[in-house]
Amino acid sequence: MRLSNDQLAAAMVVAAAPLPALEMADEVFLAQILRMMDGLPRRADDSVGGKLRHRAYELVIGRYPRQALEFLATEALHGCKFYPSTSECVEILKRWRRDDDAVRSKLAASTAVRHEQQARFDDAMTRLAAGEVSQAEIDAMPERWKSVGETRAYLWRHEDGSYTARIRPEEML
Template structure:
């Protein structure tokens, strides 16, 4: 479980960021969309403006931008439109998938352990050592479910289970 949680919490490896050449190539692909004509100076300024607005992004994000713009834009997108498109991009490489799977496995394992602990408390089979070793949150849940009592010293003890009404009537 510790190894799985370590994978889930580990920082993701950095993606390759686009360089000026890659961005220029992507902008040329967007040239298939209609836009205002530029002179030489205007074209250079436009490329520089796009570099400032979207240049420091991973290559995969820029590729997503180009694909989305070609699919959905009727005109060459402005820098602000490009930024809005990039907000929809989600990283989904193998490292992200592995991290998500590890996080899911960790959550499921924690939930299974929690449910097992609550079952043991409900059946009265949990020892005091088990109770003391439980995370504080689990103890509070056990108290809320009337399975544990909280002592004045702050520790928790198993709440005595009452027998059935018939057993009590016999005694």
């Protein structure tokens, strides 16, 4: 399905827009995640050691969004034999990829923009090859398209940087 100019412009806005920030984990949520992973064997803590351990994890993984920490807990419970160290947690978190509606919308818009731009480029090259493009259309083409048209021998590039069609409708007869 081809996009109209308005649809393409709207898709380009969505594709270029920054993603909304995810909800960050607060101390309570982080504590819940750490308690979930307490099912894994680890060295016992005394009261001071437990507070220090919690603070160390808070410093290292407390800056991640809630969804990332949920991923961490799930992966740790499925794949770790022991309670993961802070560096192991960071390695697990490196595998997390954001996959919410905003990311999917941005990806869909980016894909639609790429496909439409490629289709328009292909149409322009087909029309150039057939000699069906006016000088005004050539002048309005992006520079990259004109350069490709020249490389494919559809256009001549002049010393002043302008381009004209090599193939003209009257030459096709």
